[in-house]
Structure formats: structure tokens, C-alpha cells
Amino acid sequence: MKVVIVGNGPAAVSAIKAFRKVDKDSDIVVLSAEEYPAYAPNCMENVIRGDIGDDALFYAGGFSFYEKYKVDLRLGKEVVSIDNKKKIIYVKGGEEVSYDKCLLAAGASAFIPPIPGVELGGVTTAKSLDDAKRIRKWILEGRVRRVVIVGAGPIGIEDAETLRYMGLEVSVVEVFDRVLPRMLDKHMADLYMKPLEEEGIRFYLNSQVVAFHGEDGWVEAVEIKKLGSDRSIYLPADMVILSTGVRPRTYLVEGTDIRLHVDEIKGRVVGGVLVDEYQRTSDPDVYAAGDICSGIDVFGRHRWIALFPTAQQAGAIAGYNMAGLKVKNPGLVDYNAVKTxxxxxxxxxxxxxxxxxxxxxxxxxxxxxxxxxxxxxxxxxxxxxxxxxxxxxxxxxxxxxxxxxxxxxxxxxxxxxxxxxxxxxxxxxxxxxxxxxxxxxxxxxxxxxxxxxxxx
Incomplete structure (x- = not known):
């Protein structure tokens, strides 16, 4: 049997370990768009600070992990689509990879809002290892003194604290009325935000970014407006970090009959690739785990939960079941903690x-x-x-x-x-x-x- 895993994050790592506990001999191929072995995606602020070693960053063991578990790791292979009828995965550049069973573990990509000026230099996301290395390089080069972070979710908040530690001026813009809007209610969020304000981080809540401005191709200011106001406020910036959420890479199954998570009442997609309690998609030979899919939570409902622990949990379930077992996922929980x-x-x-x-x-x-x-x-x-x-x-x-x-x-x-x-x-x-x-x-x-x- 040939198993192909699309993606190389926590879900893929857990799936490989679980699969090999049951099946020692089948072929496992991992296709990764990045050039690194599996790394801890929740440690990008550590990379920016420069206080994490390779042993912790490449938590699975680096390249030796793939040797240990007999995995054919193919880096720099960006998957663009899948044909589940022909059982073929298409890689950018024209390569085709066949499979007997497939695990979609390609995660989610950072959402880049269509804001005027977003293409300027110094405007970046902070989700991937390349993003974190780029940010650190700009800081070490002395190009950055003032930072504006768009979005006060966990990544935005962790980056804000990190950059403040590094002596930079930091402003955070959030469209909701509180920080960590999906984690905390207003009362708890205000308690959390106060010490951060005391450390010099400036927050602009109930505000949206209108445009990024700059000359010579590099960002210089962020234009924002309070919700309901026509008055613009200009925040000086040498760097902008977009922390505006992520989107599951569901484009991989476009044109197939693999089902997505759709709100039946509203008739629109509200999550990722739909999976059952065994992490199977609507195609029994295609599994999905991690940020790309919507799994079943502890309350028995489908939810899209893009978090490290749930990816690990779902990946292990998928690995066992691709190897021939029938293991149910006990239910996902959107547990999250901010590492500030x-x-x-x-x-x-x-x-x-x-x-x-x-x-x-x-x-x-x-x-x-x-x-x-x-x-x-x-x-x-x-x-x-x-x-x-x-x-x-x-x-x-x-x-x-x-x-x-x-x-x-x-x-x-x-x-x-x-x-x-x-x-x-x-x-x-x-x-x-x-x-x-x-x-x-x-x-x-x-x-x-x-x-x-x-x-x-």
C-alpha cells in the first residue's frame, strides 16, 4: 500500500507515528511545499526573538524522524489539486503522485486582506518559519523601529509582546471591541490587555485598517478608522504584521466530490474539508486532519478548529485508521493558551x-x-x-x-x-x-x- 500525506505539520507527524505502530512496511510519501522538516508552528515568536534551538523548533527530530519512520520526504513540492477518482495528486510544475490512501494535512494559509498598499515592502504575515526568519532579519538589520500589528488574536498578541521585548514601538489594531476576541469575553479580555498596555503596547480596538502608505516601495504608515467614524488616524510603521486569521486550504479538493463543511441553512462554506469521527472524508480512501478540515468536537458537532493540539489528535486517529484499524476520535476541543x-x-x-x-x-x-x-x-x-x-x-x-x-x-x-x-x-x-x-x-x-x- 502507498500512503501519500499532503502537508508536513503536526497532523502529518502524528499520523506517521500512529500508522507505523500498526503498519511497518507500507510506503509513506510526504509532500511539503516548504523546505524544512516538521517544525513547531506555535513557536514563531521564539524564532523572531532568537531564543529557540533546533531541537525544540524541529520538535519531531528533524530529518532523522523521516529516516526512523521510513518516510519518503519530498520538500518544495506544492500540491495544487487532487483527483480522487484517479487517485492522483498534482504537484505544481506538473508532477503527478499516485496513492492508495491519502491524508490531507496541508493546514491553513494566512489570510491577506485586500487592503490598498498591502503589497508594500515591510508588510508581512507571521505564520510560517520563513515569515518569522524574515521578520527577525529586518529587525537585526535595523530597518524596524515602529511596528503595527493588524489583528489581536493569539499570534498578533504574542508577536506584539515579543517585539515590545525587543525594544520596538508596537501598536495593535483590532476590529472587535477586545483583544483575543475568540478566546475571551469582554471582561476577561480587558483584564488581560491592561498589563500589556502598561508595558507600552498601544491598542486600537473597534478599528479597521483602511490603507497602507509608503514611498520607495516600503511601508511608512497605516491608515485606520474607528468603526462608524470617517476620521482617519495614521500610525507610523516600518513594518506591518498581518494577523488577520487563516483559511483552510480547501482549494486542494476543488472540482472533486469530496465534501466541505457547509452551513446547510445559510448554504455557505463555514469550515474545511468535512470528516467523520474516523477522520475520513466523503471519499473512504481520503482522510484529512488538522487545520484543513472540520472535525467532530466533544459536543458531537462539526467545527473547524485550527489549533496545534487538535491537529495532533486528529492526525493520530487518521494514521491508525489508514493502517487498517477503526479508531474513533473522542472529540476535539478548541483549547488554546497565549504564550505571553x-x-x-x-x-x-x-x-x-x-x-x-x-x-x-x-x-x-x-x-x-x-x-x-x-x-x-x-x-x-x-x-x-x-x-x-x-x-x-x-x-x-x-x-x-x-x-x-x-x-x-x-x-x-x-x-x-x-x-x-x-x-x-x-x-x-x-x-x-x-x-x-x-x-x-x-x-x-x-x-x-x-x-x-x-x-x-
Whole structure:
């Protein structure tokens, strides 16, 4: 059997490992548009700072990973389409690759909004390793002093903090009324944003970018307007980072009968390639995992969740099943955490559908849980900062910047996530609420405490 994997990210890596646990001999071919072995896509801000080594960046083991798992890795091969009837994958330049089973794991591409001036030099995305290296190069060359980031999602926020650490002037423009709009509600987002503002990051909420301006082919200013206003504000910029979301690479299945995630009521595409609980598409020999597809979440509904953990989870399921097993995905969760050191934040599950919420303040942590019919359906947290001294040995740091750090928030998120996944069907009783209120979060994740905690 010949298995061809389109893409080389976390979903592909997990699929390869799972497949080889079952099938030691079948051929595996990986087609990647990039020129690198699999790397951690959630560490691009580390690349910009220059504080990550190859062992961590190429987390699967670099090129030795493909040797270990007997994978035919083909780099620089951009797949443009698939013909699932002929079982052929078409590569840019005319190459054709046949398959017996195929895994679509090509992820998502950064969305570049059609804003006038977007083609100017210094305007870039920050999603890929090449993007991060380009940004770092511009900074080291001294070309950048003032940065405008368009979009206050996780990538935009992480980049904003990173660039502020590196001594740059940073402004963030967000069309919504809060930062991290898909992770936090207004109350929690404002708590999270305040320490970032205190560190000198300027936020322009409820604002949209109208145009990028520059001479000699390089950006010099970003024109923005408050929603509902005709007055333009011009933000000086030597570099602009577009953090305006991603789009699944569903163009790979255009012209085929492979189904996409469509809102049946509105009649429009709302996600990626549609897969079942086995990560199969509507073609039983074509699987999909990661940011390219819409999988089934823990609530039993199809959702497009473009996150590292869900890609790893879905990739493993696809790998097992391509090898002949019949393993169900237990359900995806849109768990996310922002890797900022000034202040931490994270969330998981659903918020808009809650009929009840509870907020707790614990030692520099704000925890909010969301219930529906008494059952936990989601949570949010913000870990507020503690002051630490500046690391004088870092050449990028400026004495005028006060640094803060909290490690508590991420631990709280991990415990809540653990509880959320294991006990999502149980009612949130007063005992559970009191445990959270009293700060005994670890008891929620400790199996030895299950019986006394929940009185089973």
C-alpha cells in the first residue's frame, strides 16, 4: 500500500507515528511545499526573538524522524489539486503522485486582506518559519523601529509582546471591541490587555485598517478608522504584521466530490474539508486532519478548529485508521493558551451558549467557567503578572521596559482542561465550585480525589 500525506505539520507527524505502530512496511510519501522538516508552528515568536534551538523548533527530530519512520520526504513540492477518482495528486510544475490512501494535512494559509498598499515592502504575515526568519532579519538589520500589528488574536498578541521585548514601538489594531476576541469575553479580555498596555503596547480596538502608505516601495504608515467614524488616524510603521486569521486550504479538493463543511441553512462554506469521527472524508480512501478540515468536537458537532493540539489528535486517529484499524476520535476541543510572559490567558470549549457563569479570583489568577444546564461547557482564565527584574544579558532588552511574568495561569488552564475533558458530562456541583474558589485546582485532576470530590 502507498500512503501519500499532503502537508508536513503536526497532523502529518502524528499520523506517521500512529500508522507505523500498526503498519511497518507500507510506503509513506510526504509532500511539503516548504523546505524544512516538521517544525513547531506555535513557536514563531521564539524564532523572531532568537531564543529557540533546533531541537525544540524541529520538535519531531528533524530529518532523522523521516529516516526512523521510513518516510519518503519530498520538500518544495506544492500540491495544487487532487483527483480522487484517479487517485492522483498534482504537484505544481506538473508532477503527478499516485496513492492508495491519502491524508490531507496541508493546514491553513494566512489570510491577506485586500487592503490598498498591502503589497508594500515591510508588510508581512507571521505564520510560517520563513515569515518569522524574515521578520527577525529586518529587525537585526535595523530597518524596524515602529511596528503595527493588524489583528489581536493569539499570534498578533504574542508577536506584539515579543517585539515590545525587543525594544520596538508596537501598536495593535483590532476590529472587535477586545483583544483575543475568540478566546475571551469582554471582561476577561480587558483584564488581560491592561498589563500589556502598561508595558507600552498601544491598542486600537473597534478599528479597521483602511490603507497602507509608503514611498520607495516600503511601508511608512497605516491608515485606520474607528468603526462608524470617517476620521482617519495614521500610525507610523516600518513594518506591518498581518494577523488577520487563516483559511483552510480547501482549494486542494476543488472540482472533486469530496465534501466541505457547509452551513446547510445559510448554504455557505463555514469550515474545511468535512470528516467523520474516523477522520475520513466523503471519499473512504481520503482522510484529512488538522487545520484543513472540520472535525467532530466533544459536543458531537462539526467545527473547524485550527489549533496545534487538535491537529495532533486528529492526525493520530487518521494514521491508525489508514493502517487498517477503526479508531474513533473522542472529540476535539478548541483549547488554546497565549504564550505571553507579561500576562497569560487561555480558554477552552464554548461560551456563547452558556446559561450560567462563575468567576473566581485566586492569587493573580482570574478563572471563569461557563455552564449549560449545570454542565461545564467551557472556561477562560487570565494569569495576572508579577514583577521580575530585567535580564540585562539579553541584547534586545531596554532598561526602560519593566518585565512581568506569571506561570500560574497556564497550570490552571491545564488542570481545567483535564477536568473539562474527563468530566464534561457531570454536573458542576457546589463541591466543584468550592474547590475552584478555594484554589484547590489540582484536586480536580487527581484521580485519587474523584470519589470524595464528586460523591459518586
Amino acid at each position: 510572559r507579561m500576562v497569560t490567558a487561555g480558554s477552552g470549549g464554548l461560551f456563547e451558549e452558556a446559561d450560567e457563569s462563575h468567576t473566581f479570583e485566586l492569587d493573580n489568577q482570574i478563572i471563569k467557567i461557563f455552564l449549560r444546564d449545570g454542565v461545564l461547557i467551557g472556561y477562560q482564565f487570565v494569569g495576572l503578572p508579577k514583577v521580575l527584574s530585567v535580564n540585562k544579558n539579553n541584547p534586545f532588552l531596554k532598561d526602560s521596559i519593566t518585565f512581568k511574568f506569571t506561570g500560574q495561569g497556564l497550570e490552571a488552564s491545564g488542570v481545567l482542561m483535564h477536568h473539562f475533558m474527563r468530566y464534561r458530562d457531570r454536573k458542576v456541583t457546589q463541591k466543584v465550585l468550592s474547590v475552584i474558589k478555594n484554589g484547590a485546582l489540582r484536586s480536580l485532576a487527581n484521580p485519587s480525589h474523584d470519589i470524595p470530590l464528586f460523591s459518586l
